[in-house]
Amino acid sequence: MKVIHWFREDLRLLDNPALSHAAEHADAEVVPVFIYPEGLGGASYWWLHKSLENLSKALKSKGVDLVFATGSPHTVLPKLAEQIGANLITWNRVYSPEGIEQGKQVKQALGNASVEHRSFNGQLLIEPTKVLNKQGLPFKVFTPFWRNCVSFLTARELAPEPRFKPSTHSLASEHLQDWGLQPTAPNWAKGFEPLWQPGEAGAQSRWREFLSGTIDTYKDGRDIPSESNTSLLSPHLVFGEISSQQLWNDVQEAIVGQQISHENGHKFLSEIGWREFSRYLLVHFPHLITEPFNARFTNFPWGDDAQLIKAWQQGQTGYPIVDAGMRELWQTGYMHNRVRMIVASFLTKHCLSHWHHGMAWFWDTLLDADIANNTASWQWVAGCGADASPYFRIFNPILQGEKFDKQGVYVKRWVPELADVPAKFIHKPWEADQPTLHAAKVALGTDYPLPIVDHKHARETALLAYQAIKT
Ligand SMILES: Cc1cc2nc3c(=O)[nH]c(=O)nc-3n(C[C@H](O)[C@H](O)[C@H](O)COP(=O)(O)OP(=O)(O)OC[C@H]3O[C@@H](n4cnc5c(N)ncnc54)[C@H](O)[C@@H]3O)c2cc1C
Known part of the structure; x- marks a missing residue:
């Protein structure tokens, strides 16, 4: 008897309830399958490739071959089950609206094909x-x-690493390398390699x-x-x-x-x-991905000034803590949580850009891009989410920098053109006089941008926009 385990967002062997269930099933040979996920961001695909490589090796060392397949899970899985005569498919549930829908469709298709299924909470x-x-x-x-x-x-006692019977199936697997998940020219991910070790x-x-x-x-x-x-x-x-x-x-x-x-x-x-x-x-509340949680924000006058968004993406806003965060993100695939809050507030309040723009950029560039955390966090910072900070709480990027990066160590790491600016001015270099900037070897407007928006003016504009929807 063969049991298919459908790997989804559970790329591990330890404490994997669905996989353990499959392996414990009497006399079962477990056939693990991973189906190409559509719609991930570039950084996530980089991680996924490495993680799958490691999962595949770990399974191989236990005598089991991981099968890679492409297509809709509700078509692929029943077909594979039929090919090898599997009568059970297990998986750990995924809680995004898309993940839930996929699960439902697979259940229905398996029902039609008279293949049993069991899903678990492994997440x-x-x-x-x-x-x-x-x-x-x-x-x-x-x-x-x-x-x-x-x-x-x-x-709860963790599910132990399962013991498998060696693979005997003859399913043809696609090759992970052929999925083209890794960037080549240019290889924008080379900064990720020394920092991260994807996999269990x-x-x-x-x-x-x-x-x-x-x-x-x-x-x-x-x-x-x-x-x-x-x-x-x-x-x-x-x-x-x-x-x-x-x-x-x-x-x-x-x-x-x-x-x-x-x-x-x-x-x-x-x-x-x-x-x-x-x-x-x-x-x-599955509509959260596209709609504001707080319906009052439905008609908020979000803008989409392409120049402001581009400056923000490239870490060229003229606000050092914002730029440091955006550059950390680009180079490492990660950004510190405090700085995520500052850059998100800056985009949605100082630039009045729709949180969708920020969410989409994070989706593509974060290694930890996660539909639930990303959506809820962007809405939270933008003021329209569940349990959100009130809209009028507009982070001041200068004070935030001075509070959480007093000496400018973080800024200097990611914005090297400001490396010699004294700590007193590191979060507001435009306030330094010419001799100070000269000694720091930085010309504002040339080596490093002047602020793209004025903090005080931007704050007032944002508050006026908020006032309009409030009334
Ligand atoms: C605008 C914005 C977008 C974000 N997008 C994502 C995202 O796409 N993916 C993501 O995983 N996190 C996101 N976060 C939440 C948070 O910034 C990261 O989870 C955290 O920085 C990851 O670093 P860590 O693992 O060292 O966290 P730790 O501080 O060590 O926390 C441990 C774990 O708890 C969870 N966690 C921590 N903070 C949060 C939070 N505020 N909300 C939900 N879960 C949290 C994460 O899974 C994290 O790995 C976002 C935050 C903001 C403000």
Whole structure:
């Protein structure tokens, strides 16, 4: 008997409930299949290629061949099942609207073909439909949502790495190399290579390093972009290379064992809670991807000034903390969370650009591009999302820089033309006098741009736009 495991956003062997179920099935030979996902961004495809290479090697070392296929899952999977005579297909659920729809279509097609299916929660601590408020409605605010989740979350035993029977099937697989997921000319991803190790082994080693080190300074350290105080697990989590249940278990154990403080451990887990919340929101409010969560913003006069958007994308706005973030993103495929908030506020409020533009750029350039986190976070910063910061809270990019990058270490790393500007002016170089700029070897407007918008004026314009929809 053969069982197909359909790998989706669960590219791991440890604590993979659907895969374990497939392997435990009496006398089963597991045939793992991965189907080309349409519509990812460029950076995500780079990660996916490496992650699949590693998954394929890990399976091979256990005697199992990963099958690569292209097409709609509801067509591909029944066909493969028929070819090898599989009578069961397993998968871990994906919670985006597209992922849910795909699951439904596959179920229907398998039903028609009389092939059994079983789906599992391998992605979240809590199934989104299980958490409702006292009125039986979905939560719209994070704190009560998470408080509710924490009240019944427990450590669950992780599903062990499955043991497989060696592959005997003769399915023809496509070749990963032929999918062309890696950039060639130009290779814009060469900066990613030394920084990231996609795949399950990379995820586990990143996690062990964080858990035995910086997690214990997480609460205060997580807001300083020049330091590596956060886990950097986001792309690993997006591709399911490590389970959130493992993070939960390990943190609880480290707190009980007094290796880390309760405060730091729970602060970290609450960020995992934000990840749960954004998926939860998408399950209950799927229109979030295109429409503002707060309907009042439907007629907000968002603009789409192409020049402003381009300057923002290229890190040429003249606001050093914004430019540093956008350049970090381009060169590394990642941006620190504090800086994501600053650049998103700048685009949606200082430039009055629609959050769709920012979301699309992040989708293409982030290695951790994630439909739920990206959508919910952009709407949150733009002021129109669930539990959003009020619209009138407009981040001042100068004060944010001075608060979270006091000496300009982060800015100088990513905006080298400002390397010699004194800390006093690093977040507002236009206020420095000519001798200071001359000594710093920077000519504003030539080596580094003057601000593309005036902070005070932009702030007032944004507030006026907000006033208009409020009334
Ligand atoms: C405008 C904007 C867009 C964003 N887009 C994405 C995205 O596409 N993909 C993505 O994974 N995160 C996104 N985030 C959230 C956050 O910035 C990243 O998850 C975080 O910076 C990743 O770094 P880390 O793994 O070191 O995080 P850590 O601080 O170590 O946190 C651990 C994990 O918790 C989750 N997490 C942390 N912060 C958040 C948050 N605010 N919302 C939801 N989950 C969170 C992530 O899975 C993260 O890996 C976005 C934030 C903003 C403001």
